[in-house]
Amino acid sequence: MEFIGLDLGGTFIKVGVVNEEGKVLRRTQIPTCAEGGRDKVLSQMEKAIKEVWKEGIGGIGIGTPGLVDKEGRVFLAPNIPGWDDLPLRAYFEKKFSLPVVVENDVNTITWGEYLFGAGKGTRTMICITLGTGLGGGVVWEGKLLRGAKYSAVEIGHIPINFKGPRCKCGNIGCIERYVGSRYICAMAKRGIKKGRKSLITELVNGDLEKITPKIISDAYKKGDELAREIWVKVGEYLGVLFSGLVNLFNPERIVIGGGVSQAGEILFESVRKTIKERAFAVLIPELEVVPAGLKQDSGIVSAASLIIRSPF
CATH class of the missing domain: 3.30.420.40 (ATPase, nucleotide binding domain)
Incomplete structure (x- = not known):
């Protein structure tokens, strides 16, 4: 099965399709447009996901700045205007009708290293x-x-x-x-x-x-x-x-x-x-x-x- 990974940065959004072995099969990168605020960033994220989309995707993982609670709600993210009290998981589950997991960006890197990198x-x-x-x-x-x-x-x-x-x-x-x-x-x-x-x-x-x-x-x-x-x-x-x-x-x-x-x-x-x-x-x-x-x-x-x- 293949999955989508989205890395949300202050300058760029990086998205790719990744297989179960951690190999990137397709990728894209577009500007975050953080100065445009919450709705613009969400629109850019959706656009980037659609650029790599294919049928049969098993789910979407998102690494984001800020703290993230167990419901996938983002809070305390000062680098993106309006990126606070944001139900990010629910938003993208509704958009794509797929399971979505959202986590803080540094915790995300930690889990990636554990599963596929130097922590394996x-x-x-x-x-x-x-x-x-x-x-x-x-x-x-x-x-x-x-x-x-x-x-x-x-x-x-x-x-x-x-x-x-x-x-x-x-x-x-x-x-x-x-x-x-x-x-x-x-x-x-x-x-x-x-x-x-x-x-x-x-x-x-x-x-x-x-x-x-x-x-x-x-x-x-x-x-x-x-x-x-x-x-x-x-x-x-x-x-x-x-x-x-x-x-x-x-x-x-x-x-x-x-x-x-x-x-x-x-x-x-x-x-x-x-x-x-x-x-x-x-x-x-x-x-x-x-x-x-x-x-x-x-x-x-x-x-x-x-x-x-x-x-x-």
């Missing part, structure tokens, strides 16, 4: 996406952990320093304030402004505002010491976070995805080393820390995975 074969795993911010999800004994108010595992806002900098959420010392992309870039800027010699400066032609995590990665691959220190430090911060999560959940695998994870093995080595130093020793031998397995079509495959096998 485990029972308990942690998945994070590391980019502008830090999001994550947990699969616990084969089920997606959602919490009483459907907002479990707000990993980015776990505090790791009670005297740390204030986060945009209002809390103090959240992990996102240390490993989000803008803060990684800030580490590089501080080092250079303090007089550190670095290839990073050359790669941005002296304009420090052009520094990105990719620039830092490129500098590291060319042997830059400041870049190496930055990725080791980011790995240490993540390792501290994961040490607590390992002690709490005893996962078999930690999966790290998102743009910042492209730093490569220098980041993963630092994460593993810190976990080994800080987590409960008996939990370490069976633990793996690995990069995400789903790549180009991760959003589509993950959304389809919601309907291929229930995460609840």
